[in-house]
Amino acid sequence: MALLDSALTRVLQTPGIAGAALVDSVTGLSYASLGEVDGSRDAHDIVGIADTGLRQAGCTDGLESIVVSTPSTHHVTLSVGNDGDPVLLCATVDRERTNLAWVLQDLTRHADALLA
Template sequence: MPSLEEALADLLTAPGITGATLADAVTGLVYAEAGDTHAGDDAHDITMLAGNRLNRAGFEGDVESVIVSTRQEHQVILRIERQGDPLLLSTTVDRSRTNVAWALQDLTQRADTLLT
């Protein structure tokens, strides 16, 4: 079984993915990182803020994904369910190298294999 660092490094083979961080969704504790992880530092805070704002606006349930875009990149944050606390997979996506919809679809498919 590959280490978490190796599994995240494998994500960097996807077009446009330049960094990945895997963290606990409740505490924000980072379990592993690979590549350019500057955007992953705030994944927990961004997800909590989005969830709180959505709940205040009347939406129910947990946040599944969050996408934050700048001129150069997207930060794509996915919630990964598991026994115990869920995880957050935060990735940095280069806007000039891929489409965010394709990146989200690819990451969603690959996320399930991170913990196997």
């Protein structure tokens, strides 16, 4: 768990990220979380709905990321890992303090580091 907490601490160093969590993509259980992560509880369900919709639309590629926006936050979910069932890296982002494109780039870099 110390390694996961360390990885999430690095994620929280990205300006504007208020919380982060690693969530099992199959069960929805959280492996680790830090900061404000209320939206990550629903990430598993949101990913399932989006993945089902993409498959019904004929998309054969796997889901890479989802961004759900509210007036004050973005809830970003990235699928981490290609072998077996992926893990979800979820982040709560303050819309006032950051640029979403930078956050997505940083989260992708952090997700790659989790796989190393």
